Every structure is written in structure tokens, then in C-alpha cells.
Amino acid sequence: MSLALLAAEGRYAAPIMLVPVAILGIAGAWRALTPGMTGWDFTGDAILDSVRGSGPAAAGLTAWLTIASERSGLGRLERLGRRSAAAGPLIRLGVAASAALAGYTLTAGAIAAWTGAQGPITGSFPPQELAAGAAALLAHVALGFLVAMLWCARCYPVRPGQPFPAVGAAVAAAAVPAAAATASWALAAWSGTGRGSGASLPSMLWSPDVHHSPFTDWRSGLFVAALTWFCGLAAAAIVAAGLILTRRHRYAIGLAAASIVAVVGLGQLRADTGHPITPVTASVVCRSWPLEVCVYPAFASALPRLESAFTAVAAQVSGTPAAVRSIVQLPPGDNASQWPGGYGFHLDDLGPGYELRAESDLVRQVTGALNRANRSRASPDQTHLNRTPLGTATLRREPVTADIGAATIGSPPSRRPVTHGGADLPAILAIR
Amino acid sequence: MGESLEHDASAHSPTVTKPGRAAILASGLGLCHRGKWPLRSVTFSVDTSAGAVGIAGAHGSGKTALFALLGGFAPPARGELWVLGKDMRTYRGRDTIRRRVGLIPPPGRPLGFTVLELVTHAAWLLGLPVSHRRASVAGALQRLQLANWVSASINAAPDDVALRAWLAACTVHEPDLILVDGLLDGIAEDDALAMAGCLRSLAVSTALLVAGRDAARLARCCARVFTLTDGIADGG
Numbered sequence: 001m002s003l004a005l006l007a008a009e010g011r012y013a014a015p016i017m018l019v020p021v022a023i024l025g026i027a028g029a030w031r032a033l034t035p036g037m038t039g040w041d042f043t044g045d046a047i048l049d050s051v052r053g054s055g056p057a058a059a060g061l062t063a064w065l066t067i068a069s070e071r072s073g074l075g076r077l078e079r080l081g082r083r084s085a086a087a088g089p090l091i092r093l094g095v096a097a098s099a100a101l102a103g104y105t106l107t108a109g110a111i112a113a114w115t116g117a118q119g120p121i122t123g124s125f126p127p128q129e130l131a132a133g134a135a136a137l138l139a140h141v142a143l144g145f146l147v148a149m150l151w152c153a154r155c156y157p158v159r160p161g162q163p164f165p166a167v168g169a170a171v172a173a174a175a176v177p178a179a180a181a182t183a184s185w186a187l188a189a190w191s192g193t194g195r196g197s198g199a200s201l202p203s204m205l206w207s208p209d210v211h212h213s214p215f216t217d218w219r220s221g222l223f224v225a226a227l228t229w230f231c232g233l234a235a236a237a238i239v240a241a242g243l244i245l246t247r248r249h250r251y252a253i254g255l256a257a258a259s260i261v262a263v264v265g266l267g268q269l270r271a272d273t274g275h276p277i278t279p280v281t282a283s284v285v286c287r288s289w290p291l292e293v294c295v296y297p298a299f300a301s302a303l304p305r306l307e308s309a310f311t312a313v314a315a316q317v318s319g320t321p322a323a324v325r326s327i328v329q330l331p332p333g334d335n336a337s338q339w340p341g342g343y344g345f346h347l348d349d350l351g352p353g354y355e356l357r358a359e360s361d362l363v364r365q366v367t368g369a370l371n372r373a374n375r376s377r378a379s380p381d382q383t384h385l386n387r388t389p390l391g392t393a394t395l396r397r398e399p400v401t402a403d404i405g406a407a408t409i410g411s412p413p414s415r416r417p418v419t420h421g422g423a424d425l426p427a428i429l430a431i432r
Numbered sequence: 433m434g435e436s437l438e439h440d441a442s443a444h445s446p447t448v449t450k451p452g453r454a455a456i457l458a459s460g461l462g463l464c465h466r467g468k469w470p471l472r473s474v475t476f477s478v479d480t481s482a483g484a485v486g487i488a489g490a491h492g493s494g495k496t497a498l499f500a501l502l503g504g505f506a507p508p509a510r511g512e513l514w515v516l517g518k519d520m521r522t523y524r525g526r527d528t529i530r531r532r533v534g535l536i537p538p539p540g541r542p543l544g545f546t547v548l549e550l551v552t553h554a555a556w557l558l559g560l561p562v563s564h565r566r567a568s569v570a571g572a573l574q575r576l577q578l579a580n581w582v583s584a585s586i587n588a589a590p591d592d593v594a595l596r597a598w599l600a601a602c603t604v605h606e607p608d609l610i611l612v613d614g615l616l617d618g619i620a621e622d623d624a625l626a627m628a629g630c631l632r633s634l635a636v637s638t639a640l641l642v643a644g645r646d647a648a649r650l651a652r653c654c655a656r657v658f659t660l661t662d663g664i665a666d667g668g
Contacts, residue, residue, distance in 0.1 A: 004545075004552035012544025073540015077601060080505070080535050081557030088557065 021103030232262025480639030486650030
């Protein structure tokens, strides 16, 4: 190992790689964080998604640094030595990859620290997801290195007299996993595989784009498959670059082996991204007083505010056929049949105003229950009265305008808007 | 001295006898690369112990190809070549010469390196044993008068210092034959003068061949300058 090369690269190339990767990674991960969700699994998703921004940047920087080294004459010097012509470039690649991984580690550390500062955190840190992200970043770095080597091989004939077809063979062999990936991407895009799920095949092939739901878990093996694919891709790119540099046949064997690993990973990935998620196995978290409210574990921190919001609604319909006894959070698309006094609500994240959204969902159901009860009791004439707007507005504690009141209870129009805080709901309900 | 460089008009290469240890002898030498013949037919003999030899030629005339053959980095596609007593048609001959030759490519300024790091990295690339590496690096820096510039960045150093550092890096293993390719091309006149002085001092103790585009610049450091045109040596 050339310590002089390590020192020079560490001083020059490492900061150029580390700083942008860390900044872009943190920005990308921050953007990918699910609003209000502080579970470790969401943190893992965000860190993995950070590679979407930092990966292409790392590839570009690696290619630029490699070409700059070649153009500075270092490549010529290295090819004339007694060492393998690939030794120097691979050391430089190692420094670049280490710097990129350091940037990734900084990203993961920053996001994890932010998550940890939010209070009690559900779930466990997902090491497979983190490893898949690191491997994806390495694959980007390796592909950038390969592109640079191809460019340099075009610019600088390595050794006069050597057969050029070796470069062509390297390119062809490296193209195998890339072609397979592209074909799978096209097939998936055409057939719609992976759409609407947490991780689609096209997005997993190059830059991971995963969307974790609080109601689902990742299928075990998904990230192992991604790890296999990215490791195989990175190894194929590195070995192909070595083949270009040295024209030695042993690199061709390594390239074939790496391509097989990549194709195996690709096959696993294609199978796993068809159904990447499984229903979450964790039981719900409940709060029973003054009202029973149950949510998924990732929403546990929202229980006090949800309880408060739901209790206000429940107090208004207490003693009516629509009385609220318990409320359970439901996964998206699940409209479970209601039981007497039992309601469900949908909430996908804890972004600003989440308690109002949840309350609105409950109000809609309570209003429906009230209407059904009214229809079953009242005469056809009374049923014809449109009570829904007033009832809904009141339950939502929205300002009720005189027009709504007139249309609903037939009172004289009034220009003064009446603001309901929910306390006078019995008066409204008295029209039953 | 006995140098001669002549255009080999005939298609048949004359058989040459094994030359002396300080000689380079080529007969009908040709090199094929990527389907082209950058070196078509060169016949010459040089006694490298009699001072530096210059090879002038325009861009694409075959200078780099000739040095690739002389340095043992490629086998001749046709003809015969003997360097320092070794037959370059054999792998063993080329391997031996590769250890004894210092091929200096067109100069560069590696990014991020100091003068000391560049020479040390070159010593590692050239396979010098760890036990000798420090002494060899110190010797190369001393020979090229770089002792005061060891910690200077190559990028920030003056042009002549960067050129001498490049020269020191490529000769840190104290080769028996130095092949300088394009070192004097594209640099300022002052730097060319300074480098010519360096090359003259190197030629005192080591066989030296210098290739470049400008024959006048080569003449400043070489006892004899030959011309290479379109892969064919046609005068000297």
C-alpha cells in the first residue's frame, strides 16, 4: 500500500467526495422523512432514500476525480511501474469509496440523532436497510469509476501493442447486469409490477426509493436482495475497470462471477418487489380514559392529542344512537364494519393538523350514524329536512352561517354568523 | 560513437549480431497497435555510453511507440531490437529491460501530491524494496536538487520544480537507461533551458534518449539528434 498515495488522496480527494455526499444525503433523508413519524423504521427508509441524491453525486465526483488523476499524468506513471496497472487506481477508488461511506455514515448519524431527540421511538434500527443503502452508494461510486476508466481508455492507449478487444470484452461483460437491469426495469414499467407498493423494482435497481407505511413491515429478504444486487453490480464495475486497466484474463473470470451475483440479486429483487410489504404484526397501542382510542405503535406519541380531539366529539353525541365508545385507527383502504359505539379513523402521518384530520374523519362517521338513526325514526317529511350540513358543521366546530341554519331548521335568516364551540350541540340534536 | 540511423527501404530486416551492453540496435523495427502501424520500419544503432541521444519528430511520428518498444512495454511486431544486450523479442528480455529502464512520459502535475509524496509513490510503483525506498527517494531528490521543495505541493510549485519532481519520480530507481518522452515540449523557454541542464547532468552517469518535437531544444542536451517521420527513421 502506497502511504504517499493514501495521504495525497486523503488530503485532496476525500473532502471533495465527503462533503457533498453528506450534505446531499442529509438533505435527501430529511426530505424523505415521513412527517411526524419518529420510528426507527422510518429513519431507515429516509437514510436509504438519501442515496437517491448522494449516489449520483458520488458517481459523478468519482468519475471526475479519476479522470482528473489520469489527465494529471498519474495514470501514465502508474502504468509504467512494476506494480499492477490497477493498483494505483484501485487505491484511489478505495479512498473515494471510503469518503463516500463516511458521508453516508454522517447522514445516518445526523438523521438517527434527530430521531433520537424526538422522544420515545418505536421499532428497531434496520441494519439490512442501512447496509443496502451503503451498497447502493458503493455501486454508484464503482459505476462512476468504470465510466471514467472507459473514458480514459479511449483517451490514452494503455500500452501500445496490447490487443484492444480486451476493452471491448470488459465493456460487454459489464453491460450484462446493466442490460438485465434495464430490461427488468422496462418489463416492470410495462407490467406495472411494484406500483402502489412500498418499493418498486425500477426504483430499487439504481437509487432506492422506498416508502414505508406505519401499517406494514418490509418483507424479510427485500433488503438482502437489494444488498446482493448492489454488491454484485459494484463488484462487476470494479473488476471490469481492472480488466480495462490490466487486460489480464483473471479479471474476466472475476467479472463473470460478479455478474452472476448481480443477476441473482436482481432476480431476488424482482421477486421481492412484487410484494415488498407485509401487514404489520405489532399490536395497537390504546388509551382507555376518558375514551378508548387505539392507534398503531408508530402513532403512540399522538394519542394524547387524538384522545382530546375525539373526546370533544364524543361528548356532543353522548347519549345518542351515535354515541362514541371506542375509536381504532384503521390501515388505508380498510373500512371495517362498525360495531355499536365503535368507530375507526384513518391517519397516514403526523403532519401538521393531524388531529383535525382524524377528528374530521370521526365526525363524518358520527354524522352518518346520526342520519341513519334519524331516518329510521323520523317521518318521511322530517327525513326530507337537510340536517346534515348543520350537524356536520357543528360536530366539526366550524362557524355555522345563518344560511345553513335556515336551510336546516327553518329559522329566520340571521346575518350574524353563529360560532359553535360544540357546547350547544344538544340544541341542534333536539331537532330529531 | 558509431551511431547510424537509416531508413530501411527493404521489406526484409537484416539479421543483426548481438550488440554490446551499452548499445541499442534496431533492424526493420515495426509496431502494430489497434490495427495501425505507428512504427513502420526503423533501423538504427546507438552507443548509449557516448552521451544523450535526441529523437525529433512531429506529433504522431512514432516517438512514443518507439519508446514503448525500447522500454520493453510492448513486443516488436516485426524486425529485431536489442537493448543493453537483451533481445526484446523475448519476454525475458523485455522483463529485464523494464526493470532497468526509466521511461519518463509527458509531464503531469498529480493532484494533491507534494514533491516528496510523488517521488515516494513512484518508488512504491516501481517496486523498490521498503528497506531501500527511503534512501532511493532521498537520492533522487538530491540528484534533481529538490531537497528544499520536498513539502511543496506539485500544483503550486514553479514549473521547473514540477518538471524536476516528475523526472525524480521516474528515475527514483536509478535506471541504466532513461527514456524521456516529450519532457521539453510545450514548456516555457526558461524551463526548457533548465531541464536541458538537468538532462545533461543525468546523461553523465546514465544512458539517455530524449524524444521531442523541437530538434533545436533537443540539441541543447543531446550529443546527437535524429529525426523520425511517420514511423520511419529517415536521417540522423
